[in-house]
Amino acid sequence: MHLDPFELHRPTSVEEAVRLARELAGRCDYLAGGTDLLPNYKMHLNLRPHLIALGDVRELRGHSLDRVGAAEPLADLEADPEFRAAYPGVADALGEVATPLVRASGTLGGNLLVETRCFFFNQSYFWRSSLGFCLKADGDKCHVVPQKERCYATFSGDLAPAFLTLDAEVEVAGPSGRRRRPLSELYDAAGDGIRRLSLAPGELVVALHLPRAARGQRGRYKKLRVRPSFDFPELGVAVAGRWDERSVDRLSLAVGGVETYPRRFDELTSPLLGAPLTTDRVDELAEAVLRKVRPVHNTFLLPDYRRRMVAVYVRRALAEAREGGAAG
Numbered sequence: 001m002h003l004d005p006f007e008l009h010r011p012t013s014v015e016e017a018v019r020l021a022r023e024l025a026g027r028c029d030y031l032a033g034g035t036d037l038l039p040n041y042k043m044h045l046n047l048r049p050h051l052i053a054l055g056d057v058r059e060l061r062g063h064s065l066d067r068v069g070a071a072e073p074l075a076d077l078e079a080d081p082e083f084r085a086a087y088p089g090v091a092d093a094l095g096e097v098a099t100p101l102v103r104a105s106g107t108l109g110g111n112l113l114v115e116t117r118c119f120f121f122n123q124s125y126f127w128r129s130s131l132g133f134c135l136k137a138d139g140d141k142c143h144v145v146p147q148k149e150r151c152y153a154t155f156s157g158d159l160a161p162a163f164l165t166l167d168a169e170v171e172v173a174g175p176s177g178r179r180r181r182p183l184s185e186l187y188d189a190a191g192d193g194i195r196r197l198s199l200a201p202g203e204l205v206v207a208l209h210l211p212r213a214a215r216g217q218r219g220r221y222k223k224l225r226v227r228p229s230f231d232f233p234e235l236g237v238a239v240a241g242r243w244d245e246r247s248v249d250r251l252s253l254a255v256g257g258v259e260t261y262p263r264r265f266d267e268l269t270s271p272l273l274g275a276p277l278t279t280d281r282v283d284e285l286a287e288a289v290l291r292k293v294r295p296v297h298n299t300f301l302l303p304d305y306r307r308r309m310v311a312v313y314v315r316r317a318l319a320e321a322r323e324g325g326a327a328g
């Protein structure tokens with residue numbers, strides 16, 4: 001596998017990056033750490049002739065407890081003890097992304113926007129050509145659910161579920177200016193699986209903002225994967241909240257790695273507010289989440305196994321969050 005030639009652009013401001021993306025509409029991708037995009041390019045997956053590198057845009061770097069720049073390397077977040085202590089679920093997730101080497105280059109923005117995965121998609125051009133390709137790249141049919149005209153590739157980023165539980169907001173810049181909206185709205189659940197983000201063409205993720213109330217909650221992220229050394233998630237469960245032995249004040253739960261987009265389950269967690277978090281209630285919640293998710297057979301582990309493990313991981317995440325207490 002080789003990397004085809006491309007033209008590299010190196011803007012130094014958000015405005016310049018967005019202007020370039022508008023001029024090169026349909027022929028460019030943003031390049032952050034490149035740890036997802038470039039391996040995909042080597043497999044000739046949706047190649048573009050122009051790459052807009054984000055590494056020189058200062059506004060995209062840096063982090064505090066309130067804001068993380070989109071091009072901030074994951075290793076820099078992981079190395080900050082104050083950040084890890086304030087957001088224990090995110091800290092778990094950071095430690096689970098790929099390997100330390102990948103986390104040294106991989107960024108927050110790239111992780112939130114990581115390409116969805118499927119074993120008919122993450123293959124060489126030669127491998128895919130033998131099957132006549134698929135809807136997501138170069139073809140016109142889906143090999144996983146052939147009777148439907150949409151893509152079911154799996155969202156496999158580790159950080160999105162953890163940040164979703166914290167009510168994070170994403171700041172986006174585009175030709176018509178800047179806007180901020182809940183992170184959950186970055187993922188377009190109504191799309192066809194190929195269009196799976198609500199970003200307009202050329203829009204750039206600038207930063208993630210964390211509300212003051214996100215700090216100091218109990219939190220955990222539990223990940224199921226085949227090889228613990230570096231595999232993508234086959235399932236990721238994040239929980240965050242505030243509770244004591246008498247009552248639940250706040251509880252949020254999000255799941256990734258099983259469907260095309262990461263999903264928060266407020267409709268299942270809100271009935272638990274104001275009452276003690278008993279083992280029975282946790283069991284009911286775990287079974288309810290299991291009934292909601294619909295994995296398909298496009299990753300290594302069988303969908304029924306991944307679905308059943310959802311309940312196991314919800315129980316484990318909540319048990320560990322209970323033991324861990326509130327973060328500092």
Ligand SMILES: Cc1cc2nc3c(=O)[nH]c(=O)nc-3n(C[C@H](O)[C@H](O)[C@H](O)COP(=O)(O)OP(=O)(O)OC[C@H]3O[C@@H](n4cnc5c(N)ncnc54)[C@H](O)[C@@H]3O)c2cc1C
Binds near residue numbers: 030033038109112206
């Ligand atoms: C061996 C290996 C194992 C991996 N395991 C995991 C894993 O376990 N969990 C996991 O979550 N990931 C994993 N990854 C994927 C990837 O390394 C990480 O998700 C990483 O955080 C991606 O960040 P990046 O900066 O390298 O993204 P890039 O590859 O640079 O970009 C990814 C996508 O996001 C877009 N993009 C990037 N930044 C912006 C922005 N600011 N605005 C708009 N678009 C943007 C790019 O155009 C591209 O489409 C793995 C990768 C490898 C190679």
Ligand code: SF4
Binds near residue numbers: 137141
């Ligand atoms: S789910 Fe279907 S369309 Fe999507 S990548 Fe897999 S085979 Fe292709």
